[in-house]
Amino acid sequence: MVNPYIKSFLLDTLLLLPFMLILVFFIFIPFSVSLYYSLSDQSGSSLTLGNFIRIYSDRSYLNAIRNSIVISLESAVLSTLFGSLLAYAFTFLSPTVRDIIRSVLLLPIIYPGLVIAFSLVILFGSSGVVTSMLLKYFGVYLPGIFDVRSYNGLILAYQSFLVGFTSITLSGVFLSLDRSIIEASRSLGADVFQTIFRVVLPIVAPGLIAAFIQAFIIAISGYGTALALVGGGGNLITLRIIMLISDVEYQPHLASALAMNIAIITIPLALVYNRLLKKVVGGVV
């Protein structure tokens, strides 16, 4: 008879070992090495902040960081706005219709961002279907007004899957919002703005912030859409990282340092998000 404590310990180990192996070998070790790379130079002799100093003193890298943050902020604001409007509309719909719309919204989430970018190029690119029709029948040259292969086009492309995330996260919040609270507020004499700002907003705020953070993280960390839409020459952090480990210019240390800049932004946000998620019902991931 095996000692029950040993048996129990063996069983625990057996159940958790594969997960721990993945965690250690494919997340912790690579991340630590990457962190070490970002803090050392090509010769690898001693720890240095050289890579970070180089990034923060180089105007084009600073621009890349600024572009990434600005684009992600704009995408997140827009998608949270659309997401909350959608979630509000959901409250009027029957559950069946809601489920159908939800599955349509979920589609682009599994898609590679690449596909969305290419669809937009097919439609609105300089020789796209919509562009040439507009030019022929209305004499309007679309890329002159709205160039899809630019940062604005990128924000448009991001909306296709960010709205899915935000609306589904927020629909849980809006659906659980008790109508009687609003009615109570109004019957007690509050006008519509007081009801919105004093009653509804405090309840939905955690959900709004969670949706916003989620959208921001997804927007700042993806690069497939940007690479397909804006091209390798675009000045975004992620695209610069790709350039730094291409054959043309191989600088893994600088690339790691740049990647750490994204991590500095996303890790604290993700921790806040994780906290908020406990207050929010539902959500995609």
Next chain:
Amino acid sequence: MSLSDFVYVVAKAVSYLTLVLVVAYIFLVSFIPVIGAFALKWELSILPEVWTLNNIKFLFEDPFVLRSLYASLLIAGITSVFSTTVYFLVILYLFLRERSRWVSTFIEVAVLIPLMLPAILLALAIYEVYRPTFIGGTYWILVSAHLTIVSPYVFRNLFSVAKMIDMKTLIEASRSLGAGVLTTAYKVILPNIYHGLIGAMLLAFAVSFGDFEMANLLAPWQYRTVTIAIFQYFFKNAWNASAIILLVIIVSVITSFLVAYLSRKAIARYIEVVR
């Protein structure tokens, strides 16, 4: 009509309008390549002027596309089976074993790590560490990277199904009736969580199949995946690339509907058992 009634009506109208516009936009960008895959000439009308099946034929004739399809199926298949097994074991641990709160919090946070760290950072890190080693030139380097990014999807899906079928009560009933841990796992949990397992597996498959960001960095030359093929063909011939995109769309659509169907089935089964 008072001001608040007016605001209410406007808000409702605006939200409906947004809903219609957003759904139309998503439909449009999601399915344009489906039409494109059958187009030969498409310039000045709502639908292509000249239709063709050549793009589909191209799909089965081009050696690069065929090889990339094989690579993607292989990598996504391995990833989905591996990840579902691994996270199923974790779920078993969480529900079967007496555990401290620390361990479960640790697991919950650890599973979400791929959401905190951008895919490009993880891919870059794995690239730097494992490129020079023996797995560097094989597809296992991409499988290992995919094992990390699918974890939130697989874990969340399995966890919600496990919670929904009230696994804790099932386990307690089974244990109190004298079944051992392994019997409980095999005879009680597995049949009940079966739909959840398939759903998680499909989701992992779709995520791995549709991944471009990690594959672009990590895929070895002989194992360039379907998404890389799309990227390389798009600027040569958009309609040929659309045919490859069609494949990815089919996988995604089938997956998302099956996952929704299976999770509903899991609930239905649970309700039946309770009755």
